[in-house]
Amino acid sequence: xxxxxxxxxxxxxxxxxxxxxxxxxxxxxxxxxxxxxxxxxxxxxxxxxxxxxxxxxxxxxxxxxxxxxxxxxxxxxxxxxxxxxxxxxxxxxxxxxxxxxxxxxxxxxxxxxxx
Amino acid sequence: xxxxxxxxxxxxxxxxxxxxxxxxxxxxxxxxxxxxxxxxxxxxxxxxxxxxxxxxxxxxxxxxxxxxxxxxxxxxxxxxxxxxxxxxxxxxxxxxxxxxxxxxxxxxxxxxxxxx
Numbered sequence: 001x002x003x004x005x006x007x008x009x010x011x012x013x014x015x016x017x018x019x020x021x022x023x024x025x026x027x028x029x030x031x032x033x034x035x036x037x038x039x040x041x042x043x044x045x046x047x048x049x050x051x052x053x054x055x056x057x058x059x060x061x062x063x064x065x066x067x068x069x070x071x072x073x074x075x076x077x078x079x080x081x082x083x084x085x086x087x088x089x090x091x092x093x094x095x096x097x098x099x100x101x102x103x104x105x106x107x108x109x110x111x112x113x114x115x
Numbered sequence: 116x117x118x119x120x121x122x123x124x125x126x127x128x129x130x131x132x133x134x135x136x137x138x139x140x141x142x143x144x145x146x147x148x149x150x151x152x153x154x155x156x157x158x159x160x161x162x163x164x165x166x167x168x169x170x171x172x173x174x175x176x177x178x179x180x181x182x183x184x185x186x187x188x189x190x191x192x193x194x195x196x197x198x199x200x201x202x203x204x205x206x207x208x209x210x211x212x213x214x215x216x217x218x219x220x221x222x223x224x225x226x227x228x229x230x231x
Binding site: 034036041042043044045046049089103104105106107108 | 119148158160206208220221222223224225
């Protein structure tokens with residue numbers, strides 16, 4: 001599969017541990033945020049999203065936390081499994097005054113799960 | 116649903132040749148996006164369409180790049196002439212404008228382009 005970035009920050013965790021992946025976003029006007037997972041050789045896959053009027057949202061084994069004060073987003077993965085190994089991207093959605101929308105992706109974090 | 120379909124999955128061509136990448140979005144989706152992913156620049160939005168109309172092409176790097184969406188189920192991204200620096204993985208994504216802001220994009224598997 002393709003390499004998405006030789007210089008990506010890497011988080012290495014033991015199988016069964018919890019993982020926390022962090023993301024700082026840039027635009028205070030962003031009103032919707034998404035976490036994507038990209039496995040080698042595949043396109044980004046939607047994991048979970050959150051609107052700006054929420055602080056926390058939970059899915060199956062994943063939780064997203066949003067701190068608008070410091071423009072910080074985090075993805076928590078409970079009981080990390082080898083299949084969670086991938087590159088994780090946060091994306092922020094901005095509704096422009098023209099009515100258009102723009103989704104901007106972060107640079108990504110590589111998660112490596114050690115058996 | 117088969118998801119977003121892209122073809123070819125891999126393309127190797129020589130500098131100066133024309134390259135055409137194809138995408139079939141998820142049926143019923145209103146938006147279609149073309150992205151490029153490289154090691155150095157990450158994931159970049161090139162252009163997106165809404166109801167087959169190009170809305171924002173500010174990410175298209177040069178006039179050598181063009182994109183069309185003749186109907187709701189098909190889009191092409193063309194590079195003419197291709198250059199080695201165009202080598203990247205090109206993703207197509209689609210989304211449906213739901214209530215409020217829930218416009219999650221669903222990505223295709225990508226086309227890996229290598230220009231020699």
